Amino acid sequence: MLQPVIEKPKLAVSACLMGIEVRFNGGHKQSDLCTQSLDTYFDFIPTCPEVAIGMGIPRxxxxxxxDVDHPRAVGTVRPDLDVTQALADYGEHMAGALGGISGYIFMQKSPSCGLERVKVYRDNGVPFESGGRGIYAQAFCARHPDLPVEEDGRLNDPVLRENFITRVYAYAAWQRLLKTGITRRALTEFHSRYKYQVMASDVVQYHALGKLLGSMGRDDPNEVAPVYFSQLMQALKKCATRRGHTNVLHHLSGYLKQTLSSDDKQELQALITQYRNGIVPLVVPLTLLKHHFRHHPDPYVALQVYMQPHPEPLSLRNAI
Known part of the structure; x- marks a missing residue:
């Protein structure tokens, strides 16, 4: 039986990270992660707000x-060059134009695209201790508070990288659900697939989401859905700790308690403990779990996104 073809998720990305020469000096900041690792699994949409508003190359x-919370974007040579409103307006425009994306990778430290810790300068030229957010990024993200966003530099951290890609695929799955239509059954089944993924990140929100859907009753699922999804994405934004993953691994191993031999159980528990203690990466006990579930299939576990939340060749769990 032919499997349905699932479109690659679309990711917006600062154009300079794709090797496009759009920076103020005519250069780029090519990201090997974007151009050599992720490009196989995502359709990238490069953007550069400074070029888009007509600033030119070079510039x-x-x-x-x-104000750190409400800064202005001005020229470093000519302070009367103020592009604050133009960048904000373009952010508003692109928030509507890029409605089909499942995530956004921004250029760090950029006064237009940086997500956090962007230098904001006092009148005397000394930067504040705390940073701000780029003007374009602020306007864009305000319109898409649940969209997975991250800076390129932070994606060098394997935990942050795995978390971001997990959220991107969750967002893409939700977009597909919206296209087919929200029903009580569809919403419940979607949550059922994400139960253990949420448990790994935020066990409190795991219970809260279950309670939200459990009390849905005769409520219109189309009204419950956006509340549910917003809370889901906030939960997934929390990076799962070793403790969180260990909790889920123990829960999953419970589905095998009637089928594994005593020696197999001991081996599995030993690997989970080694993971918990930082001796082996997550992929080690998870691979053994997958091995046992191939021999002892469980229909509920087979549906769990946690078992493979992103393409296996990305090897995102090899370093966490």
Whole structure:
């Protein structure tokens, strides 16, 4: 039987990270992660707000000045060059134009695209201790609070990278659900698939989401759905700890308690303990679990996103 073809999730990305020469000096900041690892699994949509608003290449660099929470983007040579409103307006525009994306990778430290810790300067030219957010990124993200977003530099951290890609695939799965239509059954089944993934990240929210859907009753599922999904994405945004993963691994191993031999159980529990203690990466006990479930299939476990939340060749769990 032919499997349905699932489109690759779309990711918006700062154009300079794709090797496109759009920076103020005519250069780029090519990301090997984007161009050599992720490009097989995602359709990238490059964007550069500074070029889009007509600043040209090369151009005068800009920086953030004034209030950290509400900075202005001005020229570093000509302070009267103020592109704050133009960048904010373009962020609003692209928030609507890029409605089909499942995530966004921004250029770090950029006064237009940086997500956090972007330098904001006082009137005397000294930067504040705390940073701000790029003007374009602020406007865009305000319109898409649940969208997975991350900076390129932070994606060098294997835990943050795995968390981001997991959220992107969850967002893409939700987009597919919205296209087929929200029903009580569809919403319940979607949550059922994500139970253990949520448990690994936030056990409190795991119970809260179950309670939310359990009390749905005769409520319109189309009204419950956005509340549910927003809470789901907030839960998944929390990076799962070794303790969280260990909790899920123990729960999953419970489905094998009637089928495994005593020696197999001991081996599995030993590997879970080694993972918990930081001796082996997550992929080690998880691979053994998958091996046992291939020989002793469980229909509920087979549906769990946690078992493979992203393409296996990405090897995202090899270093966490």
């Amino acid at each position: 005068e660099p800009i920086r953030l000045v004034g």
